Amino acid sequence: MFLPMSAPSAAASRTYVVVIDKMKFGTVPPSLKAGDAVVWENRDMFRHTATATDGSFDVDLPAGKKGKTVLARTGTFAFSCKYHPGMRGVLRVSK
Amino acid sequence: MSSKFCLTAVASLMAASASAAASGPTDPQIAHIAYTAGNIDIEAAKLALEKSKTKAVRDFASEMVRDHEAVNDKALALVKKLHVTPEQNTTSIELIKQAAATKAKLAKLHGQAFDRAYAVNEVAYHKTVNGALKTTLIPSASNGELKSLLETGLTLFSEHQKHAEHLSASFK
Numbered sequence: 001m002f003l004p005m006s007a008p009s010a011a012a013s014r015t016y017v018v019v020i021d022k023m024k025f026g027t028v029p030p031s032l033k034a035g036d037a038v039v040w041e042n043r044d045m046f047r048h049t050a051t052a053t054d055g056s057f058d059v060d061l062p063a064g065k066k067g068k069t070v071l072a073r074t075g076t077f078a079f080s081c082k083y084h085p086g087m088r089g090v091l092r093v094s095k
Numbered sequence: 096m097s098s099k100f101c102l103t104a105v106a107s108l109m110a111a112s113a114s115a116a117a118s119g120p121t122d123p124q125i126a127h128i129a130y131t132a133g134n135i136d137i138e139a140a141k142l143a144l145e146k147s148k149t150k151a152v153r154d155f156a157s158e159m160v161r162d163h164e165a166v167n168d169k170a171l172a173l174v175k176k177l178h179v180t181p182e183q184n185t186t187s188i189e190l191i192k193q194a195a196a197t198k199a200k201l202a203k204l205h206g207q208a209f210d211r212a213y214a215v216n217e218v219a220y221h222k223t224v225n226g227a228l229k230t231t232l233i234p235s236a237s238n239g240e241l242k243s244l245l246e247t248g249l250t251l252f253s254e255h256q257k258h259a260e261h262l263s264a265s266f267k
């Protein structure tokens with residue numbers, strides 16, 4: 001469908017969905033690679049955010065909406081919801 | 096004086112939920128209590144948005160309006176779907192009575208005195224509602240969807256309680 005423009009050795013980046021419902025972040029994909037993306041899907045009735053503790057991402061998620069974070073860097077990224085800080089999780093991004 | 100008032104309010108609320116526990120509230124009663132409890136917090140938040148100029152207080156109040164309205168909309172849709180008519184009861188009547196007294200007291204305060212009293216009251220109020228959800232409303236609910244909504248409500252209100260505690264501590 002399209003010709004890859006990047007270096008031939010680069011693995012295809014993937015997009016994963018993390019569902020938010022009933023005041024909880026759903027299961028986070030275990031084997032994330034740099035270049036992958038996470039789509040935050042808020043199926044809850046409340047407005048939430050996916051906010052990295054280190055400030056590297058901050059996605060506003062009104063009820064019923066989605067938002068996307070592209071994982072540019074490797075590392076361990078703790079995140080939580082700004083409004084409900086008890087909602088939290090960790091993204092582990094490897095090479 | 097403000098802490099004395101709050102303790103009185105909390106005490107009668109506890110008594111109200113204890114009396115509901117003794118007889119075991121029905122689903123129509125539980126729905127009415129939960130909806131009323133949410134509405135009271137929305138009203139208090141609207142008062143705060145009218146009166147307070149403090150950003151932290153206004154942000155908190157906006158969150159209370161948004162979250163509690165969302166739960167109450169869901170609750171209304173659920174009772175409609177289940178053909179349940181929410182039924183007024185001693186607990187919800189007591190809640191309304193206490194809320195009117197709290198509102199009258201808060202309405203007389205201004206500036207930081209208002210901010211402080213609002214935050215203290217929000218801590219006490221969420222604590223009381225969470226207690227009632229945990230000990231009475233959730234265990235007594237017989238419909239699975241109602242129970243699940245109350246459980247989400249408990250998680251939400253516990254977050255609000257923590258947030259209110261931080262807000263209240265910031266004034267000390």
Ligand SMILES: [Cu+2]
Nearest residue numbers: 048081083084
């Ligand atoms: Cu949230």
